[in-house]
Amino acid sequence: MTKFNDYISKQKFMEELYRYKRGSVTRRHFLNVTGLGAATAVLGAAVPGLLPRPAFAAGDIGDRVILATWPNYHEPANFEAFTEATGAHVQVNVFGSNEEMLAKLQAGGSGWDVYVPTNYTITTYVSEGLIEPLDASKLPNYDASAFDARYAEAGSVDGQLYAVPKDWGTTGLAINTAHNGGKAITSWKEFFDITRDSFSGRTMVHDYQLTTIGNALKYFGYSFNSVDEAELADAEKLLIDVKPHLFAISSDYQPSMRSGDAWLTMCWSGDGKQLNTDMPEIAYVLGAEGGEIWSDYYAIPKGAPHMDAAYALINFLLDPAVNAKEVLAHGYPTADANTFALLPESLRNDPILFPAQELLSPLEFGAAQTLTDPNRAELMARFKSA
Amino acid sequence: MTQRTRNLLLLAPAGTWFLVMLIVPLSVVLIFSFGERAPAGGVVPAFTFEQYANLPARWAAFRNTLFLAPVGTIAALLIAYPLAYYLAVKVDPKWKMLLLVLVIVPFWTSILIRSYAWIFLLGGRGIPALLGWIGFEDIRLINTPFSVLVGIIYGYLPLMVFPLFVSLDRLDKRLLEASSDLGAKPWRTFAQITLPLSVPGIATGCMLVFILLMGEFLIPALLGGGKVFFVGNALVDLFLQSRNWAYGSAVAVTLVVVMLITVTIYMRLISRLGAHREDVSLM
Numbered sequence: 001m002t003k004f005n006d007y008i009s010k011q012k013f014m015e016e017l018y019r020y021k022r023g024s025v026t027r028r029h030f031l032n033v034t035g036l037g038a039a040t041a042v043l044g045a046a047v048p049g050l051l052p053r054p055a056f057a058a059g060d061i062g063d064r065v066i067l068a069t070w071p072n073y074h075e076p077a078n079f080e081a082f083t084e085a086t087g088a089h090v091q092v093n094v095f096g097s098n099e100e101m102l103a104k105l106q107a108g109g110s111g112w113d114v115y116v117p118t119n120y121t122i123t124t125y126v127s128e129g130l131i132e133p134l135d136a137s138k139l140p141n142y143d144a145s146a147f148d149a150r151y152a153e154a155g156s157v158d159g160q161l162y163a164v165p166k167d168w169g170t171t172g173l174a175i176n177t178a179h180n181g182g183k184a185i186t187s188w189k190e191f192f193d194i195t196r197d198s199f200s201g202r203t204m205v206h207d208y209q210l211t212t213i214g215n216a217l218k219y220f221g222y223s224f225n226s227v228d229e230a231e232l233a234d235a236e237k238l239l240i241d242v243k244p245h246l247f248a249i250s251s252d253y254q255p256s257m258r259s260g261d262a263w264l265t266m267c268w269s270g271d272g273k274q275l276n277t278d279m280p281e282i283a284y285v286l287g288a289e290g291g292e293i294w295s296d297y298y299a300i301p302k303g304a305p306h307m308d309a310a311y312a313l314i315n316f317l318l319d320p321a322v323n324a325k326e327v328l329a330h331g332y333p334t335a336d337a338n339t340f341a342l343l344p345e346s347l348r349n350d351p352i353l354f355p356a357q358e359l360l361s362p363l364e365f366g367a368a369q370t371l372t373d374p375n376r377a378e379l380m381a382r383f384k385s386a
Numbered sequence: 387m388t389q390r391t392r393n394l395l396l397l398a399p400a401g402t403w404f405l406v407m408l409i410v411p412l413s414v415v416l417i418f419s420f421g422e423r424a425p426a427g428g429v430v431p432a433f434t435f436e437q438y439a440n441l442p443a444r445w446a447a448f449r450n451t452l453f454l455a456p457v458g459t460i461a462a463l464l465i466a467y468p469l470a471y472y473l474a475v476k477v478d479p480k481w482k483m484l485l486l487v488l489v490i491v492p493f494w495t496s497i498l499i500r501s502y503a504w505i506f507l508l509g510g511r512g513i514p515a516l517l518g519w520i521g522f523e524d525i526r527l528i529n530t531p532f533s534v535l536v537g538i539i540y541g542y543l544p545l546m547v548f549p550l551f552v553s554l555d556r557l558d559k560r561l562l563e564a565s566s567d568l569g570a571k572p573w574r575t576f577a578q579i580t581l582p583l584s585v586p587g588i589a590t591g592c593m594l595v596f597i598l599l600m601g602e603f604l605i606p607a608l609l610g611g612g613k614v615f616f617v618g619n620a621l622v623d624l625f626l627q628s629r630n631w632a633y634g635s636a637v638a639v640t641l642v643v644v645m646l647i648t649v650t651i652y653m654r655l656i657s658r659l660g661a662h663r664e665d666v667s668l669m
Contacts, residue, residue: 103626106428128426201526207612209627248529248611261510261528372426377628378443384623385447385615 061088065309068093068101068115070296071252072271075329082316088309096251097208098371105130105301112301113310116166119154119295120210120366126157132300134161138311141318143338151295151335154365163297164314167270167332170355170363171211171292174257174267178281185264188218188287192242195264200245204253204265209380210366211266211292212239212249218289225367232375239383249384257282273331273352284352290362295335412642418635427629437636444637447620448644450606454531454616455599458538459592462546465539466591470550471580474557486551489544497541501608504540508533508609529611537605542598546591553587554580589656593649600645617641 065088079090093112095101098121104110106128117125125131136142142164144152155163173191175184179202185194195203205212214224216235226232247262256262257275267275272284298314300307316322324342327334333353334340340348347353370376387395419437421429473485492500506512508527517525527533557580565575603618610619617637624634 097627099627099629103427103629106426106629107625124426207627243613246611246613248613250612255505256509259506259509259511374423374425374628374630377427377630378633381620381623381628381630382443384612385444385620 061086061309061312062306063087064089064091065113065306065313066091066093066111067313068095068104068110068112070095070116072254072274073116073330075325078317078322078325081322082313085316086309086312088306088312090313097206097210099209099377102130102371110301111305113304113306114298114313115301116296117163117299118366119151119297120368121371122154122163122297122299123157123368124371125299126162130302131162132302132304132307134164134300135311136161139164139315139318141315141320143336146337148335148337154295155297155299163299164318165335166296166298166317167327167330167334168293168295169269169332170286170360171215171266171268171294172272172284172286174253174265174272174275174282174284176257176260176263176279176282179263184283184285186285186288188215188289188291191264191266191287192216192219192238195242195245199264202247202261202263203242203245204248204250204256204262205239205242205246206251206253206266207249207384208251209376210370212383213376213379214366214370215266215287215291218287218291221289224290224292224364225370227369227373227376229375232379236379236383239379240386243383243386268332269352269355270331273350276352277331286355286359286363288362290364293360293363293365295365296332415635415638418631419639421632421635423630423632427631429631429635432632437633438640440633441636441640444617444620447615447617448640450531450614451600451602451616451618451641452644452648454534454538454606454614455596455602458535458542458599459546459596461535462539462542462595463550463588463592466543466546466550467588470547470554470587473547474551474554475559489547492544498604498608501537501541501605504533504537504609508536528609529613531610531614533609534606534614537609538599538602541605542595545594545598549590549594550584550587553584553590557583585656585659593652596652597645597649600641600648 067090069092071094073094074092079092083089095104098118101115101117102121102124105112105115105125117131122131136144147165151168152165155161155165173185173188177184179199180194185191191203205215213232213235216238217226217231218224219238220231220234222228222231222234226235247256250256253262253265253267254271254275257265258279267284269284272282275282276284298317300310300314304310317326318336320336320338320342323334323336323339327339327343327347331353417431418429420433420435422432422434422436424430469489473482473489477485505528508514510528512527514525514527527536561579561583562575565579566572570578601618602616603622606614606616606619607622612619621634621638621641624630624637
């Protein structure tokens with residue numbers, strides 16, 4: 001729109017105006033062909049107050065920021081907008097489990113600037129000295145009072161802020177009902193039973209100890225977070241028994257669910273929302289026995305190479321207008337009331353994003369001990385190599 | 387500068403590299419393998435054989451590796467041999483260079499991306515859909531040992547073709563004429579002249595592919611769906627998920643030992659088949 005070589009004749013302008021008035025062309029078409037849209041933009045740019053305001057305090061933050069996050073978890077257009085506003089390119093690394101993120105940070109030299117840990121891992125990052133305390137004054141968009149405490153409290157350890165809330169969600173199951181006579185299933189018991197029956201070879205479980213072991217524990221009615229050896233032994237027996245009937249063990253289940261190779265999977269609510277939106281025959285279900293409720297956070301690892309860019313990116317993503325676009329893209333609810341207010345009505349009442357209270361109450365937040373428990377870690381590794 | 391100092395100076399870069407990148411890391415891994423898992427993951431120094439005692443828990447990974455690595459190597463050999471023979475003996479020399487370049491072309495794209503392509507080819511909407519179309523319903527390819535084997539053969543075929551090509555290309559074609567003049571049928575010429583003289587190429591190609599396959603992890607991870615586990619996958623898991631460096635080191639040391647034993651046995655077999663040790667360019 002920076003080219004103004006072409007101008008429109010008076011006669012052509014009037015024709016276009018009449019077409020627009022008659023409603024035979026859109027407003028956008030009218031503004032484009034007449035050049036009025038471009039003219040307005042140019043005029044707007046000449047008035048400093050109308051320029052999109054940079055999301056950070058002025059200053060050079062470098063040319064890149066490296067983000068470690070989860071699959072299907074951001075609106076790419078927001079990253080482009082960030083690059084446009086700051087000059088820093090967002091480089092995204094995708095992970096399948098919190099254990100994998102922790103392992104990378106423990107090994108050192110991850111090179112990340114921002115990462116997205118889940119609630120139950122933050123105390124471990126603090127005790128291992130792998131996380132940077134956050135300076136809230138560098139995050140003007142972080143309005144602590146606007147966040148629902150349930151999904152924000154894990155970000156502070158001993159009164160010190162280490163992580164700010166990104167969004168929250170649940171871990172349920174997604175089933176392609178077309179293969180089950182149009183019916184969904186309702187429990188983890190059914191999940192593992194149908195896998196060994198009519199869904200043999202069509203089910204996916206996460207490559208993630210917390211949810212795969214946790215949901216196997218729910219089959220027996222145990223706690224999602226159990227580290228009891230006898231209960232874990234039951235879960236292992238179930239998982240090993242189910243393994244030959246699985247399609248795959250992977251946390252990136254969307255491609256297989258979409259292609260029809262997989263019919264049933266453990267599923268995070270936002271993925272469930274994305275799948276259900278595009279393929280209404282895929283239903284997202286919370287296991288009747290319970291399961292996981294979680295919240296994810298933005299945090300900065302110790303020794304991040306581009307610290308200023310890290311603060312700038314987190315602050316940018318916490319801007320309610322930006323955050324609302326994130327929610328529309330990934331389908332996870334945010335705990336931020338300011339962002340919530342910007343969401344369309346249909347999303348605010350969406351049963352996948354905001355399940356009914358009676359479905360939420362049996363859910364458990366992941367417990368810190370599951371992350372470091374050697375038995376759970378080894379059980380998962382044994383299950384995979386069985 | 388004496389001859390000796392010059393030689394030492396010239397060897398210094400390779401020697402340093404060898405020391406820093408191989409000897410030191412291997413020693414660290416060996417030391418770790420006698421340690422214990424740290425509470426939050428990692429390793430604490432100790433002297434225990436506990437990790438080695440726990441090795442049977444990874445038996446399936448060793449079994450998969452020790453089955454699919456040799457099978458993949460032999461399959462690659464059987465497919466590569468006729469191709470290499472064609473390129474070295476039969477093809478019009480003016481096309482030879484072009485065809486050889488075509489064998490390398492896949493290497494211009496990362497194996498990761500090429501393996502991803504196989505996910506779609508072997509997935510339900512790929513080859514199985516075609517098979518369903520001609521009447522073979524419900525064939526599952528992706529995430530099976532078969533799909534891993536396909537990926538292995540696809541990925542490693544060029545590595546097998548080249549050593550075979552070199553040894554067949556060097557073959558003195560007059561020997562073939564002599565054999566035929568003396569009344570040998572083509573299959574007999576092949577069995578008694580071509581095949582024995584190409585043993586060095588076979589030995590090198592198999593060794594190259596087999597050793598790389600023993601450490602393979604990417605292809606089983608992508609085409610096995612976490613269900614066809616190699617030792618390489620078990621290692622990645624132990625270091626990057628369950629963070630049990632001590633146990634991971636013990637598995638790694640065991641893999642190295644298993645590899646050394648297999649390769650030694652293999653060398654013995656090959657030398658008995660008529661190739662001289664110095665023919666196998668890898669050793």
